[in-house]
Amino acid sequence: MPSFDEVLKEAGEFGRFQKRVFFLLSQTGITFSSLFASVVFLGRAPDNFWCRIPGATDVSERCGWTLEEERNFTVLPLHLGNESVSGECERLDVTWDASVSCASPLARSGNDSRGSLPLAPCHGNWVYEQPHASIVSEYDLVCGNAWMLDLSQAILNLGFLAGAFILGYAADRYGRILIYLLSCLGVGICGIIVAFSPNFTVFLIFRFLQGMFGKGTWMTCYVIVTEIVGSDQRIVGIVIQIFFTLGIIILPGIAYLIPTWQGIQLAISLPNFLFLLYYWVVPESPRWLLTRKKGEKALKIMRNIAKHNGKFLSPHYSEITISNQEVSNPSFLDLVRTPQMRKNTLILMYAWFTSALIYQGLVMRLGIIGGNLYLDFFISGAVELPAAFLIIVTIDRIGRRLPFAMSNIVASIACLITAFLPEDIPWLKTTVATLGRLSITIAFEVVYLVNSELYPTTLRNFGVSLCSSLCDLGGIIAPFLLFRLAAIWLELPLIIFSILAALCGLLVLLLPETKGISLPETVEDVEHL
Numbered sequence: 001m002p003s004f005d006e007v008l009k010e011a012g013e014f015g016r017f018q019k020r021v022f023f024l025l026s027q028t029g030i031t032f033s034s035l036f037a038s039v040v041f042l043g044r045a046p047d048n049f050w051c052r053i054p055g056a057t058d059v060s061e062r063c064g065w066t067l068e069e070e071r072n073f074t075v076l077p078l079h080l081g082n083e084s085v086s087g088e089c090e091r092l093d094v095t096w097d098a099s100v101s102c103a104s105p106l107a108r109s110g111n112d113s114r115g116s117l118p119l120a121p122c123h124g125n126w127v128y129e130q131p132h133a134s135i136v137s138e139y140d141l142v143c144g145n146a147w148m149l150d151l152s153q154a155i156l157n158l159g160f161l162a163g164a165f166i167l168g169y170a171a172d173r174y175g176r177i178l179i180y181l182l183s184c185l186g187v188g189i190c191g192i193i194v195a196f197s198p199n200f201t202v203f204l205i206f207r208f209l210q211g212m213f214g215k216g217t218w219m220t221c222y223v224i225v226t227e228i229v230g231s232d233q234r235i236v237g238i239v240i241q242i243f244f245t246l247g248i249i250i251l252p253g254i255a256y257l258i259p260t261w262q263g264i265q266l267a268i269s270l271p272n273f274l275f276l277l278y279y280w281v282v283p284e285s286p287r288w289l290l291t292r293k294k295g296e297k298a299l300k301i302m303r304n305i306a307k308h309n310g311k312f313l314s315p316h317y318s319e320i321t322i323s324n325q326e327v328s329n330p331s332f333l334d335l336v337r338t339p340q341m342r343k344n345t346l347i348l349m350y351a352w353f354t355s356a357l358i359y360q361g362l363v364m365r366l367g368i369i370g371g372n373l374y375l376d377f378f379i380s381g382a383v384e385l386p387a388a389f390l391i392i393v394t395i396d397r398i399g400r401r402l403p404f405a406m407s408n409i410v411a412s413i414a415c416l417i418t419a420f421l422p423e424d425i426p427w428l429k430t431t432v433a434t435l436g437r438l439s440i441t442i443a444f445e446v447v448y449l450v451n452s453e454l455y456p457t458t459l460r461n462f463g464v465s466l467c468s469s470l471c472d473l474g475g476i477i478a479p480f481l482l483f484r485l486a487a488i489w490l491e492l493p494l495i496i497f498s499i500l501a502a503l504c505g506l507l508v509l510l511l512p513e514t515k516g517i518s519l520p521e522t523v524e525d526v527e528h529l
Contacts, residue, residue: 005518011302013230015309025221026243032218033247034268039153041255044134050075051122055096063102089143093118132260139200150479155204157475159211167216168465176224176285183216184275191269195262226452227287237449242388248381252374291458340527344454347507348467354504355444356474358497361482362437387441399515404446408505411439416498419491453514456522
């Protein structure tokens with residue numbers, strides 16, 4: 001009885017069939033990255049808003065004021081009285097009624113000294129020039145509620161975390177393609193509900209669920225792609241990251257063309273329904289079928305792969321060998337029970353956490369330092385494209401471990417230098433920061449590949465999902481860490497990023513090299529790497 005890798009070589013390790021499946025599943029990266037980074041555009045700060053005085057709506061209607069005239073009566077006296085008060089988070093402490101004069105509504109305040117006009121904090125009475133441009137204006141996430149925008153991104157990452165555990169486990173138990181299709185359906189449905197949420201609570205609930213299903217689509221498509229190709233072709237695990245980057249590059253164009261946050265949300269959610277058509281063209285992972293003792297189905301799929309690749313499997317094959325290891329439902333203990341598995345798991349969890357924290361931190365830092373949001377975001381995405389190509393030309397020549405370590409070390413050095421470069425040479429500061437972004441992107445992409453290569457088939461989807469859950473934990477922490485530390489010193493987050501990346505670069509040197517070896521089938525295979 002031949003082994004799976006022997007049958008795969010005979011059927012074609014990366015033929016026409018695998019290329020088609022790879023291209024189709026790679027589209028998931030575009031929609032997932034759009035969801036991943038969508039808060040940057042869904043949560044754009046409103047260009048112009050102010051706090052409305054109680055009763056101003058009725059007075060404005062009676063007097064026939066335009067919004068601009070109402071704003072002048074409301075905000076201009078406030079600003080003249082105190083230049084530091086913008087009228088966004090504070091208002092005049094007065095109430096207007098039917099007796100207010102249309103020509104001089106503040107005459108009744110009895111206070112002619114504009115420098116001592118009484119003020120009151122604004123509570124839910126804001127007026128926006130573009131009320132549906134972003135979730136900030138839709139749900140009043142301004143002033144004292146501004147932290148709730150950070151919460152929305154943390155909730156999305158919490159959904160990613162839940163998806164890693166729940167759907168990662170489900171994909172190992174019930175099948176890769178089943179969970180992939182259910183996740184695509186979930187992302188689409190939840191995305192529509194998010195777009196038409198009547199309040200912020202409903203928005204958060206379905207934002208969480210969309211994140212959970214979104215993680216399910218990305219992790220399962222990645223695992224399917226890496227399991228149907230030969231050991232020499234697993235570089236596709238890096239190439240698929242290019243589609244993630246394409247989503248980052250495309251997103252600012254979508255946001256620029258669509259004026260409302262609901263439109264952006266629908267544009268990044270609805271394409272997931274198209275992925276349901278994959279039911280007829282993407283098969284279940286034959287490696288997974290073998291681990292579930294479904295050898296006949298696996299062999300049937302392999303014969304179909306061979307046929308599409310123009311190859312021919314021997315008719316004498318009646319069964320493909322699988323490990324004699326008992327197939328069981330995976331658990332965290334399986335990942336730490338043996339020495340090599342335990343070391344791999346702990347280092348990979350830290351690598352995921354560090355990569356995500358630094359990556360998201362550098363992306364969100366663009367919002368702090370100012371500039372053209374659409375252009376800056378596009379450039380930051382374009383910077384990531386060389387990462388995949390650099391990996392492709394090095395990883396099969398010098399292995400996985402050295403590029404993994406060096407990318408973290410270079411990111412660490414770049415963050416440290418950027419923090420101490422003077423502001424009066426912005427071109428140099430931007431160049432070094434860009435090098436840091438490129439390096440951490442390389443580390444982020446390599447960890448996907450290495451993670452899938454260091455776990456046996458029976459635990460691969462669960463292991464990748466569990467370790468990558470630390471990526472989501474990093475994503476939850478990133479916005480709060482960045483903004484709180486930046487309030488102390490703008491460059492302080494870069495110092496923390498530098499320390500975390502340097503430690504990661506040293507730790508990954510302890511991982512085994514996986515260049516050119518077959519995917520491990522059992523825990524015993526991992527222990528002998």
